[in-house]
Amino acid sequence: MRFASLGSGSHGNGTLIDDGETCVLVDLGFTVKEAERRLKRLGKTPADIDAILVTHEHGDHVHGVAPFARKHKRAVYMTPGTYVERKMGVVPDMKQINCHKPFLIGTLSIEPVAVPHDAKEPCQYVVSSNGFNVGVLTDLGHITAHVVQQYADCHGLLLECNHDTQMLEQGPYPYPLKQRVGGDHGHLNNNQAAELLQKINLGGLRHLVMSHISEKNNSPELAEKALLGVLEEWTGTLYTADQELGFDWIDLTV
Numbered sequence: 001m002r003f004a005s006l007g008s009g010s011h012g013n014g015t016l017i018d019d020g021e022t023c024v025l026v027d028l029g030f031t032v033k034e035a036e037r038r039l040k041r042l043g044k045t046p047a048d049i050d051a052i053l054v055t056h057e058h059g060d061h062v063h064g065v066a067p068f069a070r071k072h073k074r075a076v077y078m079t080p081g082t083y084v085e086r087k088m089g090v091v092p093d094m095k096q097i098n099c100h101k102p103f104l105i106g107t108l109s110i111e112p113v114a115v116p117h118d119a120k121e122p123c124q125y126v127v128s129s130n131g132f133n134v135g136v137l138t139d140l141g142h143i144t145a146h147v148v149q150q151y152a153d154c155h156g157l158l159l160e161c162n163h164d165t166q167m168l169e170q171g172p173y174p175y176p177l178k179q180r181v182g183g184d185h186g187h188l189n190n191n192q193a194a195e196l197l198q199k200i201n202l203g204g205l206r207h208l209v210m211s212h213i214s215e216k217n218n219s220p221e222l223a224e225k226a227l228l229g230v231l232e233e234w235t236g237t238l239y240t241a242d243q244e245l246g247f248d249w250i251d252l253t254v
């Protein structure tokens with residue numbers, strides 16, 4: 001079981017999860033051409049992707065989904081509320097999911113998790129195979145009890161560290177956007193990400209990736225500082241997901 005990223009941030013997201021038999025892509029916020037280029041960098045072709053899982057309809061997560069699905073004839077999974085054809089475009093092989101009901105794609109078990117975010121029917125995903133759980137958790141305004149429960153036992157976790165509260169407050173965003181990003185249905189700040197880590201089982205967590213880091217309202221250094229404050233006893237590895245480079249394959253089995 002391993003996972004990698006095509007890129008992470010407000011300009012585009014895409015996470016690959018692969019157990020050697022089945023490979024899914026969570027979100028695709030890049031153009032088809034750009035996605036093909038980034039997949040190649042990770043040793044994958046579009047034909048290797050068994051399906052695309054969509055978290056919510058914001059452009060940085062769906063920009064390339066429908067065009068990629070049409071060109072490469074891939075299945076796409078999302079909640080009914082997430083899909084608006086007029087905005088997203090035609091998706092020929094659409095699988096509607098219930099965000100409270102687990103399902104299978106090939107050898108992967110998929111657990112959707114409803115999250116508080118300013119989208120129609122957003123969910124994030126925990127993907128499992130062979131006893132390993134990979135959690136993707138970005139784009140949520142606060143940590144709910146449901147989120148804590150569903151992400152309690154991840155071996156790999158891609159966790160949003162969107163902003164530093166002080167940088168957001170003093171930064172260049174107009175006031176309404178500051179309110180949105182920092183609000184209960186916006187994005188996780190560094191301290192909220194740290195708060196989640198205090199509530200889950202860190203013993204099993206071997207690989208933690210700081211992701212969806214804002215270029216204007218945060219820095220990898222500030223995010224790391226906040227997380228390390230609650231990771232004193234932790235012996236796993238901490239990574240940063242980059243907008244341009246994402247991150248290379250992280251293997252959970254080693």
Ligand SMILES: [Zn+2]
Nearest residue numbers: 010058060139
């Ligand atoms: Zn986003």
Ligand SMILES: [Zn+2]
Nearest residue numbers: 056058117139
């Ligand atoms: Zn979003």
